[in-house]
Amino acid sequence: MAPVVCFRAAVALAGRFPALAGVDLSLEKGEVVVVVGPNGAGKTSLLRACAGLLPVTAGEASVLGVDLTADHTAVRRYIGLLGHAAPLYDELSAAENVRFAVRALGLPAAGADEALELVGLTGRLRTTPAGRLSAGQRRRVALAALVARRPALWLLDEPHAGLDAGARALLGDLVARAVAGGATVLLSSHEPQLSVPLADRVVTMGGGRVTAEEPGGRRPTLAPVPVAGSAEASHVA
């Protein structure tokens, strides 16, 4: 089976400077890979390149069977990215934000309610405008939107930032469930004590390159969160 993510000497530019300077990385289906490294190492750029937000200008890069050097936008609807900022509309409620994300993919809106429940957003929090939620609650809403979209590839950029202990544990559960459902996870982190236990592999980056790889910790097995349309990734191309 073709890898879900396959980068070979991949180069991506942020302005005139190389954000990725020849990345070699491969992720198999169902793997959880944690990327660590200092600020400016290229972790976020790697995740954005995988999501098709940062074009790969040289080398080889394919995600879910899509050649990103030929078309970096086609893969996006199969990706779930949790970035530094929660992509929420402040005037819309938590539920409306998640429903918008779900309907954009043509998925049933009921999935939004299930996802909100899964991340612990119940009662009045669902109808509260996102602009009035705390940073941690906003992150939960963004996580709910990601879960509800049932992506084949989860890209989590510093996902533990701003989360309380309960939400961090919940994130671990969701990652385990996603993998059990057939998803693949690429996670960047500055908190190895939280992220490494989730990982099959830990990749270290520096200067826009992968500099080391080592095995990760063990994940518990939980009830699966299914991937949308199980056709998944390899059928995208």
Add this chain to the structure above:
Amino acid sequence: MWHDAALVAAKDLRIEARSRVALWQVVPFAVLVLVLLAFAIGPDQAALRHAAPGIFWVALLFSTVLAIQRSVAVESGEGTRDGLRLSGIDPAGIFLGKAAAVGLQLLVLELVLWAGVTVLFDVRVHVAWLALVSCLLATVGLACAGVLYGALSAGLRVRDTLLPILVLPVLAPVLLAGSKVWDAALSGNTASGTQWLKILVPFALVYFVVGLVLYGPLQEAA
């Protein structure tokens, strides 16, 4: 594409209904322009009646810039622009949806301005359908061109100051043709008004088509 457009338009209109920026900022701004230009012309009723069509369209154009800026600002929150790019929504659908939302707000604004010039300048539209058609065509053109140029400036730090400089010269044909059509509608000269409608039709069509094609690439480049 139509499903995506409806989704985006409903989202933008819901945000507008909650934030009430159009109601409390754009509409008062339009009325203010109307009143200030009337002050500038002076108390001469004949001069005011003569200038009424131009004042209507100048107020509409300036207010369109505000509506476009607001439409761009909705997507400029932290992460929301990337969120929309990753949403799986067809860029042409985003363009149509945002243009539809802006267009609906402009139609309401035009009704307010129409009432404003009627009351302030004591004018009466003799050929109502002419004025109405010019408003509808201009709305399509203004919304499509505005959303397109809004996408062009979206990623820039100076977008708020740059957008009026970019978009106002582009919208000049609407000001010219719209004023002439309204002039004809006020004086009852249907033939002359129909001629000027011929400028508004291609303007709306061109920006509608160009927007559908270019919005995606502009969204990526911004």
